[in-house]
Amino acid sequence: xxxxxxxxxxxxxxxxxxxxxxxxxxxxxxxxxxxxxxxxxxxxxxxxxxxxxxxxxxxxxxxxxxxxxxxxxxxxxxxx
Amino acid sequence: xxxxxxxxxxxxxxxxxxxxxxxxxxxxxxxxxxxxxxxxxxxxxxxxxxxxxxxxxxxxxxxxxxxxxxxxxxxxxxxxxxxxxxxxxxxxxxxxxxxxxxxxxxxxxxxxxxxxxxxxxxxxxxxxxxxxxxxxxxxxxxxxxxxxxxxxxxxxxxxxxxxxxxxxxxxxxxxxxxxxxxxxxxxxxxxxxxxxxxxxxxxxxxxxxxxxxxxxxxxxxxxxxxxxxxxxxxxxxxxxxxxxxxxxxxxxxxxxxxxxxxxxxxxxxxxxxxxxxxxxxxxxxxxxxxxxxxxxxxxxxxxxxxxxxxxxxxxxxxxxxxxxxxxxxxxxxxxxxxxxxxxxxxxxxxxxxxxxxxxxxxxxxxxxxxxxxxxxxxxxxxxxxxxxxxxxxxxxxxxxxxxxxxxxxxxxxx
Numbered sequence: 001x002x003x004x005x006x007x008x009x010x011x012x013x014x015x016x017x018x019x020x021x022x023x024x025x026x027x028x029x030x031x032x033x034x035x036x037x038x039x040x041x042x043x044x045x046x047x048x049x050x051x052x053x054x055x056x057x058x059x060x061x062x063x064x065x066x067x068x069x070x071x072x073x074x075x076x077x078x079x080x
Numbered sequence: 081x082x083x084x085x086x087x088x089x090x091x092x093x094x095x096x097x098x099x100x101x102x103x104x105x106x107x108x109x110x111x112x113x114x115x116x117x118x119x120x121x122x123x124x125x126x127x128x129x130x131x132x133x134x135x136x137x138x139x140x141x142x143x144x145x146x147x148x149x150x151x152x153x154x155x156x157x158x159x160x161x162x163x164x165x166x167x168x169x170x171x172x173x174x175x176x177x178x179x180x181x182x183x184x185x186x187x188x189x190x191x192x193x194x195x196x197x198x199x200x201x202x203x204x205x206x207x208x209x210x211x212x213x214x215x216x217x218x219x220x221x222x223x224x225x226x227x228x229x230x231x232x233x234x235x236x237x238x239x240x241x242x243x244x245x246x247x248x249x250x251x252x253x254x255x256x257x258x259x260x261x262x263x264x265x266x267x268x269x270x271x272x273x274x275x276x277x278x279x280x281x282x283x284x285x286x287x288x289x290x291x292x293x294x295x296x297x298x299x300x301x302x303x304x305x306x307x308x309x310x311x312x313x314x315x316x317x318x319x320x321x322x323x324x325x326x327x328x329x330x331x332x333x334x335x336x337x338x339x340x341x342x343x344x345x346x347x348x349x350x351x352x353x354x355x356x357x358x359x360x361x362x363x364x365x366x367x368x369x370x371x372x373x374x375x376x377x378x379x380x381x382x383x384x385x386x387x388x389x390x391x392x393x394x395x396x397x398x399x400x401x402x403x404x405x406x407x408x409x410x411x412x413x414x415x416x417x418x419x420x421x422x423x424x425x426x427x428x429x430x431x432x433x434x435x436x437x438x439x440x441x442x443x444x445x446x447x448x449x450x451x452x453x454x455x456x457x458x459x460x461x462x463x464x465x466x467x468x469x470x471x472x473x474x475x476x477x478x479x480x481x482x483x484x485x486x487x488x489x490x491x492x493x494x
Contacts, residue, residue, distance in 0.1 A: 018149075019149060020147065020148065020149025020150075041217040041218055044217040045216065045217060045218075048213055048214075051213075
């Protein structure tokens with residue numbers, strides 16, 4: 001079980017790999033769309049990689065609710 | 081001289097080919113008589129026991145030029161289109177912070193023969209291995225044949241229309257013809273036009289092998305592509321992209337652009353004869369050449385140089401030479417750049433049109449490599465040995481494709 005800090009850093013690595021955003025800029029309060037400029041196609045890739053990395057399921061309707069990096073970290077923490 | 085109401089000029093160009101990562105290095109290598117053909121590098125050559133082990137692969141990997149995150153969203157054929165388009169855009173002086181052309185007056189015509197075959201194969205492997213979750217959400221935009229045109233349009237912000245002619249090995253030349261029409265019709269001031277291809281992989285090589293069209297001279301790759309030579313045994317598959325910036329002359333002059341050449345006319349016809357073989361009468365090819373001459377406002381005797389499609393197949397080369405003679409007469413001096421570049425399929429017509437235009441501009445025609453014994457069926461003068469200096473007012477590029485597509489374009493001196 002990863003703690004929130006570990007989840008954040010793991011998620012940041014995925015975001016950097018998929019979208020080229022420096023992992024250091026992937027902070028909890030950042031919005032995927034508005035702040036990080038990540039499109040819906042990249043969000044699908046990020047979700048699939050996060051599922052594999054943290055052993056969670058992220059259904060599409062849930063993915064749409066994950067507006068910020070912090071939302072995603074909280075969801076993963078609760079469901080891993 | 082131009083027969084059309086709107087004068088269409090070339091103000092910039094770019095390329096990435098087996099001879100070089102840009103247009104200048106490609107042109108220099110062509111004039112130096114270098115070959116871009118070698119033993120194929122890639123895992124598929126070991127995975128399948130293919131009888132053809134040679135190809136003309138890129139001199140510079142597109143992923144060395146394009147940022148990683150942008151590159152991973154594009155198929156290889158889209159990557160080469162972007163590399164060539166960026167070069168052409170900057171070469172035409174259209175880059176910089178201030179827009180030189182309104183996006184609504186900027187169009188794109190970039191063709192391909194095959195499109196994203198590599199993506200289709202890679203993603204199919206992922207589907208087989210890991211199921212639907214492993215398949216990239218970018219699969220369709222990466223494999224679609226309008227992908228190269230679309231990524232160029234995105235890169236440059238073109239909003240006057242984005243088009244993707246798909247006519248096999250004629251695609252690159254047909255893209256120039258479409259661009260010419262767009263400019264004639266007043267739909268754009270500037271068109272980014274050309275072709276892109278990057279499909280050297282197991283299934284394409286196997287498919288061409290089974291259609292008996294590839295050279296099997298594995299032990300001597302640089303001598304495998306030998307258009308018009310009596311010992312030719314097929315073409316060599318290549319990859320790359322070529323892009324021309326075509327522009328209304330009035331617009332180009334007003335912005336002070338350097339003009340490198342004029343696209344004076346085009347002819348497009350179809351054989352309606354056979355899915356792969358050209359009509360042996362050459363009628364469709366001759367008609368394309370004559371239409372190109374006519375739209376250029378010229379006479380057939382004005383064409384003194386033809387940059388041939390000539391791929392190094394047994395049937396194709398002699399047929400084309402006969403069709404040239406029938407349409408244009410005995411005066412054109414021929415060359416066959418596929419002897420050095422290999423066959424770039426959907427990019428061939430664009431890269432070779434660029435070569436044609438540079439031959440006019442610089443007054444020099446590159447030699448056809450490996451032409452040791454001219455096929456007795458060819459009665460025209462083919463440049464071989466050394467490049468030939470000659471003053472050219474009007475020259476033609478021919479590109480023909482599986483499906484019976486014939487595309488001829490005429491360039492003239494400015």
